[in-house]
Amino acid sequence: MTDTIVKSISTEQPAQPLPVEGGDNTVGNYEGLSSEPIEKGDGTLVKLLDAGIDLNSLPEAEKGNISEIEGYIHDLLAKKGVTPTEKSLSKELVNLKNDMGLDPDASPEMVMDRIGGVVKAWKGLSFVKDSGEKKQIFFKLANATSSKAMNEIVFKAMENHNVWL
Numbered sequence: 001m002t003d004t005i006v007k008s009i010s011t012e013q014p015a016q017p018l019p020v021e022g023g024d025n026t027v028g029n030y031e032g033l034s035s036e037p038i039e040k041g042d043g044t045l046v047k048l049l050d051a052g053i054d055l056n057s058l059p060e061a062e063k064g065n066i067s068e069i070e071g072y073i074h075d076l077l078a079k080k081g082v083t084p085t086e087k088s089l090s091k092e093l094v095n096l097k098n099d100m101g102l103d104p105d106a107s108p109e110m111v112m113d114r115i116g117g118v119v120k121a122w123k124g125l126s127f128v129k130d131s132g133e134k135k136q137i138f139f140k141l142a143n144a145t146s147s148k149a150m151n152e153i154v155f156k157a158m159e160n161h162n163v164w165l
Contacts, residue, residue: 033086040084045070048090049108062109065116069093072119100142118142121154127161 038044045066046055058066073092074084082088096115097104106114118141128134137157144150 030087030090033090035085035087037083038085038089040070040074041067044086044089045073045093048086048093049111053108062112062116065112065120068116068119068123069112072115072122114142117144117150121150124154125157128157 043055046053046058055063055066073089073096076092077084077088093111094104097106097111100114100118102111102114118138121141122134122138125134125137128137137153140153141150144153
């Protein structure tokens, strides 16, 4: 007699991040967000991080981080074939925060600094061709506690790849 193995197919959907309730921070709270296409640099990311931030009054470093994050998110959405909208930008930002272990209620400054720093460092890793290694470095960068620690991770990776030879 032969043994028969029956496998069931799961119909459960993968867990999605839950919307953030209350507060000025609209990231993750998808209600009321527009599904109209948006352009890079239109201030949507700043709006999603915290409605009280004035883009024009931000220091240059933070403006640079906003630009890096926006470009990165727009590129991610393009690769997925998703039109950039307030809603899709918010969802991708929530995913990035989750991937980096940032608290859903993290301050906008922390989010801009952490994600912007990782994106800048990530761009600097063009010399790493192996996607698995790049992913490992990405997670190290995401868990770094400061910009200095991020720079050390990138520097070590550059040394390991003999970038200067």
